[in-house]
Amino acid sequence: xxxxxxxxxxxxxxxxxxxxxxxxxxxxxxxxxQNHLSFIQQARFFAYKGYSVVVPDMPAHGFSDGNPCKSIxxxxxxxxxxxxxxxxxxxxxxxxxxxxxxxxELNRILKSSFEALIFVxxxxxxxxxxxxxxxxxxxxxKASQMMVTWGHGIDGxxxxxxxxxxxHYGEGNNIMCMNKPTALRYDLHSCNDYSDGIDxxxxxxxxxxxxxxxxxxxxxxxxxxxxxELIKNCETHTLDCGHFLPSERPMELNxxxxxxxxKLK
Amino acid sequence: MSENYxxxxxxxxxxxxPDKETGSRAVPIYxxxxxxxxxxxxxxxxxNMEVGGHLYTRISNPTVAALEQRLAALEGGASALxxxxxxxxxxxxxxxxxxxxxxxxxxxxxxxxxINLLQHTMPRFGVNTDFVNPNDPEAIKRAIKPNTKLVxxxxxxxxxxxxxxxPEISKICNSKNIPLVLDATFNTPYLMQPFKHGANIIVHSLxxxxxxxxxxxxxxIVNGGNFDWGDKDKFPTISGPHFALGGISFWEEFGPSAxxxxxxxxxxxxxxxxxxxxxxxxxxxxxxxxxxxxxxxxQNTHSILDFLVNHEMVEWVKHPDLETHPDHEVAKRILPKxxxxxxxxxxxxxxxAGKAFIESVQLASHLANVGDxxxxxxxxxxxxxxxxxxxxxxxxxxTDDMIRLSVGLEDINDITKDFERGFRAxxxxxx
Ligand SMILES: Cc1ncc(COP(=O)(O)O)c(C=O)c1O
Numbered sequence: 104x105x106x107x108x109x110x111x112x113x114x115x116x117x118x119x120x121x122x123x124x125x126x127x128x129x130x131x132x133x134x135x136x137q138n139h140l141s142f143i144q145q146a147r148f149f150a151y152k153g154y155s156v157v158v159p160d161m162p163a164h165g166f167s168d169g170n171p172c173k174s175i176x177x178x179x180x181x182x183x184x185x186x187x188x189x190x191x192x193x194x195x196x197x198x199x200x201x202x203x204x205x206x207x208e209l210n211r212i213l214k215s216s217f218e219a220l221i222f223v224x225x226x227x228x229x230x231x232x233x234x235x236x237x238x239x240x241x242x243x244x245k246a247s248q249m250m251v252t253w254g255h256g257i258d259g260x261x262x263x264x265x266x267x268x269x270x271h272y273g274e275g276n277n278i279m280c281m282n283k284p285t286a287l288r289y290d291l292h293s294c295n296d297y298s299d300g301i302d303x304x305x306x307x308x309x310x311x312x313x314x315x316x317x318x319x320x321x322x323x324x325x326x327x328x329x330x331x332e333l334i335k336n337c338e339t340h341t342l343d344c345g346h347f348l349p350s351e352r353p354m355e356l357n358x359x360x361x362x363x364x365x366k367l368k
Numbered sequence: 369m370s371e372n373y374x375x376x377x378x379x380x381x382x383x384x385x386p387d388k389e390t391g392s393r394a395v396p397i398y399x400x401x402x403x404x405x406x407x408x409x410x411x412x413x414x415x416n417m418e419v420g421g422h423l424y425t426r427i428s429n430p431t432v433a434a435l436e437q438r439l440a441a442l443e444g445g446a447s448a449l450x451x452x453x454x455x456x457x458x459x460x461x462x463x464x465x466x467x468x469x470x471x472x473x474x475x476x477x478x479x480x481x482x483i484n485l486l487q488h489t490m491p492r493f494g495v496n497t498d499f500v501n502p503n504d505p506e507a508i509k510r511a512i513k514p515n516t517k518l519v520x521x522x523x524x525x526x527x528x529x530x531x532x533x534x535p536e537i538s539k540i541c542n543s544k545n546i547p548l549v550l551d552a553t554f555n556t557p558y559l560m561q562p563f564k565h566g567a568n569i570i571v572h573s574l575x576x577x578x579x580x581x582x583x584x585x586x587x588x589i590v591n592g593g594n595f596d597w598g599d600k601d602k603f604p605t606i607s608g609p610h611f612a613l614g615g616i617s618f619w620e621e622f623g624p625s626a627x628x629x630x631x632x633x634x635x636x637x638x639x640x641x642x643x644x645x646x647x648x649x650x651x652x653x654x655x656x657x658x659x660x661x662x663x664x665x666x667q668n669t670h671s672i673l674d675f676l677v678n679h680e681m682v683e684w685v686k687h688p689d690l691e692t693h694p695d696h697e698v699a700k701r702i703l704p705k706x707x708x709x710x711x712x713x714x715x716x717x718x719x720x721a722g723k724a725f726i727e728s729v730q731l732a733s734h735l736a737n738v739g740d741x742x743x744x745x746x747x748x749x750x751x752x753x754x755x756x757x758x759x760x761x762x763x764x765x766x767t768d769d770m771i772r773l774s775v776g777l778e779d780i781n782d783i784t785k786d787f788e789r790g791f792r793a794x795x796x797x798x799x
Contacts (some may be wrong), residue, residue, distance in 0.1 A: 116620065119416075119613070119616050138623075143622060147416060147417065148413055151412070151413065151416050257385070261373075261381055262378070262382040262383050262437040264433075264437055265420045265421065266422075266625075268436035268449050268450075268632075269420070269447040271436060272444075273446040276593075277592075353420070357401070
């Protein structure tokens with residue numbers, strides 16, 4: 104659905120069902136330079152399971168207009184305000200990559216109505232190398248291509264896909280190209296500059312789930328495993344794939360999330 | 369990990385890695401119509417297009433999917449769909465995008481069935497086409513109307529070998545927000561990748577060079593993922609609500625792969641032109657050697673061009689790699705590895721000479737196909753167009769002395785020797 108939010112056209116994927124805030128809401132937060140289409144195989148899946156699903160395109164991403172947020176904190180405030188605007192109370196926040204940092208920050212602001220936090224290919228920090236930071240300014244398209252290549256495991260190289268006929272690289276590049284050219288640069292700087300992750304992780308009071316990727320070159324497994332140690336009782340799984348776990352291992356990821364959600368009920 | 373494999377490697381590997389249970393190195397032929405569901409929930413999630421997977425072979429099949437993913441990788445597209453023939457692919461694209469009242473701009477110099485579909489069949493369903501010269505980008509621009517939903521042409525036209533200036537034409541389409549759909553059968557991704565030049569959708573007859581061995585009919589659509597279907601009034605079939613799946617908007621939920629999702633959910637469901645898994649396997653075997661074959665096709669074509677251009681019995685030779693071809697400059701720019709292995713030439717002595725030549729060669733096969741590993745010939749004047757007068761043929765851009773040659777991979781000396789046999793027969797006739 105499209106709403107006017109903070110004066111800008113804002114797109115929110117709802118998994119093909121209309122939004123019903125009386126149900127438990129799953130709010131998916133996309134990663135750097137991504138948009139709602141990172142969760143193609145999660146949005147409909149959970150909406151059809153009876154959850155209320157909200158997959159916003161952050162400002163300047165996907166179908167949303169507006170100026171890109173310039174820090175993780177700004178992203179978290181934007182999401183917080185959006186949840187208030189939509190009158191969403193019981194929410195499970197599911198972040199992928201940068202979305203995990205945003206979820207950590209959001210946890211500080213939105214304490215009362217959080218049901219749980221789910222981190223997909225996440226960590227408490229996402230340092231970005233200088234080369235990629237510069238390239239994202241000079242040639243965002245090239246930077247996107249590099250991220251898509253680094254981000255996928257062998258399935259990307261070999262054009263293996265659970266969705267018949269789809270290519271991780273071809274689809275991934277074009278998803279990133281849908282964003283405004285400045286979006287990636289601000290995202291990568293936001294990730295690189297974020298330094299409150301350790302505190303934020305230690306402060307998590309709600310049930311937490313982390314699904315990490317064995318061959319993650321963007322948020323390496325080592326960093327993810329250190330991160331989950333900071334969280335009290337974080338249920339942790341590792342899947343054999345790259346960073347783009349939602350499209351590389353959709354069924355396994357959905358099944359882990361689904362079991363976790365059932366335990367919450 | 370993150371190797372970004374090159375074309376030759378992708379031709380062999382893309383779309384398949386050996387599974388852990390069997391270790392089968394070759395892509396297995398999943399000769400099955402249907403797939404056992406693990407649970408009712410899984411079945412429902414496949415039906416609702418919540419996640420990817422296989423339901424029924426008319427919609428998708430693991431062997432066919434390996435082929436599709438190989439094609440997507442070779443073209444650099446977001447997704448691909450393989451189907452029963454090149455013509456099925458063409459019809460699937462047109463019917464997915466256009467509805468009654470819509471308009472198409474197409475090249476006037478294309479394969480007969482492509483022309484017939486747009487000129488005679490689609491108007492019965494309210495979709496009309498204006499045909500324009502493919503090598504005149506300005507004419508294409510002028511033909512675009514407010515209800516134009518796509519621009520279509522063949523990168524290398526069959527049989528006239530006109531070359532479309534893809535970068536120029538894609539700029540025009542882009543500025544008008546209309547997808548450029550190209551039949552890339554004659555170039556294959558080895559000679560040219562249309563998405564790199566701004567095209568949006570590719571249609572292939574896999575029957576030809578991609579399969580390469582003349583053993584299986586097949587077609588494919590590759591979706592560049594680089595077109596914005598967001599205008600709901602203009603592209604309601606892609607971005608508006610679908611009649612099933614809870615009124616899904618393919619554009620909103622599948623983004624770059626919206627067109628392929630639409631075709632799978634409607635075209636494959638309701639028309640059903642599926643590719644058999646066994647044919648998908650045969651076509652993939654062909655693709656494994658595409659780079660090697662295309663190199664040799666081009667090498668032999670250039671040798672044959674030398675031979676024909678210098679032959680006393682040959683009136684004229686047409687191929688875009690010859691300086692005499694009107695589109696030679698465009699060909700050099702967009703097809704630097706060569707402009708394919710179809711050659712047209714005229715034999716001194718007109719229709720009778722053409723007939724005598726065809727009937728006297730023995731290595732080259734006289735048949736109605738192109739892109740086989742074997743050398744193929746046809747003389748339209750005595751076969752497909754034998755009912756037409758010389759004048760009528762001229763109106764269609766053909767001459768009665770014309771031979772269409774699809775250059776194969778045989779030893780070049782054997783091909784030229786075979787042709788000499790044909791020319792000797794013509795000489796006898798002319799005496
Ligand atoms: C350029 C071109 N496109 C499409 C087709 C149709 O292909 P198929 O026979 O696989 O339907 C052909 C067949 O000759 C062709 O030459």
